[in-house]
Amino acid sequence: MSASISDVGIIIHQTRFGEADKFVKILSEHHGLIDTVAKGARRLTSRKSGHLDNLNLIRFSTNRGSTPQYLSQVETVSGFPNIKSNLHKVRTCFYLTEIMHHTLVEGEADDALFFAFKNFLESLDRLGDNESSRDQAVEFQHFLIGHLGFPQPADERPEALVSYFESLIDRHLISPKLTLSPANALK
Numbered sequence: 356m357s358a359s360i361s362d363v364g365i366i367i368h369q370t371r372f373g374e375a376d377k378f379v380k381i382l383s384e385h386h387g388l389i390d391t392v393a394k395g396a397r398r399l400t401s402r403k404s405g406h407l408d409n410l411n412l413i414r415f416s417t418n419r420g421s422t423p424q425y426l427s428q429v430e431t432v433s434g435f436p437n438i439k440s441n442l443h444k445v446r447t448c449f450y451l452t453e454i455m456h457h458t459l460v461e462g463e464a465d466d467a468l469f470f471a472f473k474n475f476l477e478s479l480d481r482l483g484d485n486e487s488s489r490d491q492a493v494e495f496q497h498f499l500i501g502h503l504g505f506p507q508p509a510d511e512r513p514e515a516l517v518s519y520f521e522s523l524i525d526r527h528l529i530s531p532k533l534t535l536s537p538a539n540a541l542k
Contacts, residue, residue: 360417360424362386363432365472366409367452371397378423379407380456381415382472387463388455390423391415406431410438410448412473422461435480444479447492449530450517451475451499457524458503471498489513496520 364383372378377396381389396403403426406413412433417424438444451472459465475495479488493513500507500519508519517531 359419359427360386360389361415363412363414364389365469365476366407366411366413368456369407369409375401377407379426381413382455382459382469384466384469385464387465388459388461389417390461391417391426392423393426393429396426403429408434408439409452410435410445410476412476433477433480435476437480437482437484438476441484444482444488446530446533447488448476448479449533450528451492451495453528453530454496454499454520454524457526458499458520468499468502471495471502 360383362383362385364381364386366379367382367388368380370378372392375395375397377393379391379393379396381391383389393401393403393407395401396407398404406429411431412435414430414432415426416428418427438448455468455472459468472495475491478491482488482491493516496516497507505523508515510519517528521528
């Protein structure tokens with residue numbers, strides 16, 4: 356049985372579970388990547404559901420118990436609204452969270468990674484809609500490669516990083532294949 360957790364974290368993945376619950380994967384400041392279950396989060400009357408969006412910076416608590424732990428309290432610290440209103444930025448963030456979801460080890464505290472990703476999201480949220488986020492995303496990917504101890508890719512081009520990460524995790528990434536509708540692509 357593990358102790359209860361009170362921490363700050365960023366939601367990087369969630370999955371429907373059962374009739375009304377969600378599995379929520381959180382990159383936390385002091386506990387690393389943790390799996391939690393949000394009981395009843397898919398019910399219309401749930402107080403938690405509004406706080407459990409991907410990419411939300413949250414303050415949360417869990418109950419004591421075995422893994423996955425149950426979320427007892429959740430509060431949104433930042434929802435990064437400028438990111439979520441721009442499909443290019445959302446796709447970039449989903450790509451990075453998909454990589455972290457498949458490469459990070461659960462329960463390994465890594466405050467440097469947490470703060471690097473938090474700073475990335477905050478700077479991306481401050482960027483205007485017409486400003487390019489590509490350089491920041493490439494910089495974060497190179498940080499992630501070095502920080503996790505992987506060898507630097509032979510091909511340094513930004514477009515080669517997708518295939519590099521796919522070779523590391525031995526599976527195809529879904530988020531780079533997300534396309535924008537023709538109406539939104541012109542914006």
